[in-house]
Amino acid sequence: MKLKEIIENIETLNELIxxxxxxxxxxxxxxxxxxxxxxxxxxxxxxxxxxxxxxELNKEKTQYIFKEENGVKFAKExxxxxxxxxxxxxxxxxxxxxxxxxxxxxLLLDFIFDGQ
Numbered sequence: 509m510k511l512k513e514i515i516e517n518i519e520t521l522n523e524l525i526x527x528x529x530x531x532x533x534x535x536x537x538x539x540x541x542x543x544x545x546x547x548x549x550x551x552x553x554x555x556x557x558x559x560x561x562x563x564e565l566n567k568e569k570t571q572y573i574f575k576e577e578n579g580v581k582f583a584k585e586x587x588x589x590x591x592x593x594x595x596x597x598x599x600x601x602x603x604x605x606x607x608x609x610x611x612x613x614x615l616l617l618d619f620i621f622d623g624q
Contacts, residue, residue, distance in 0.1 A: 509593070509594050509595075509596060509619055510590065510591060510592065510593060510594065511547065511551060511589065511590050511591070511592045511593075511594050512590035512591065513619060514544050514547060514548060514594060515548065515551060515590065517617055517619075518544070518548060520614070520615055520617060521537070521540070521541055521544070521617075521620075522541075523615060524537050524611075524615055524617075524620070525537055525538060525541060527609065527611060527615075528609065529606055529607075529609050529611075530605060530606065530607055530609075532605065533601045533605055533606055536598070536599070536601050537601070537620065539598075540596065540598050540620065543596055543598070544594075544596070547594055551589065551590075554589060555586060555589070558582060558585055558586065558589075559572040559582065560572070562574055562578040562579075562581055562582045563578060563579075563582065598619075598620075600619075600620060600621060600622040601620060601621050601622065602621075602622045603616070603621055603622065603623055
């Protein structure tokens, strides 16, 4: 799994954990989130370090502004970081194991659920 996939779907994971589902599926999702949380924290630290190195805070000190060449370098290095492979020993949850609960299709992430 790529770091990008984790970062793009963390909100969805947080929504999934709020859904009442069979205990085994709930346990699996909770376990996955616990494993991914440190990866997300490290990503945020490294992204901030890179932004501090290549950018300057705006007047309100709410976001980093990059000069042209540094903006390109920031985007390139961030893309490389997001392309990092993250190893998890997560076993996909079979949709059939969810019983009769209702989950919105947008929450059925490919790296969590098996269509069977």
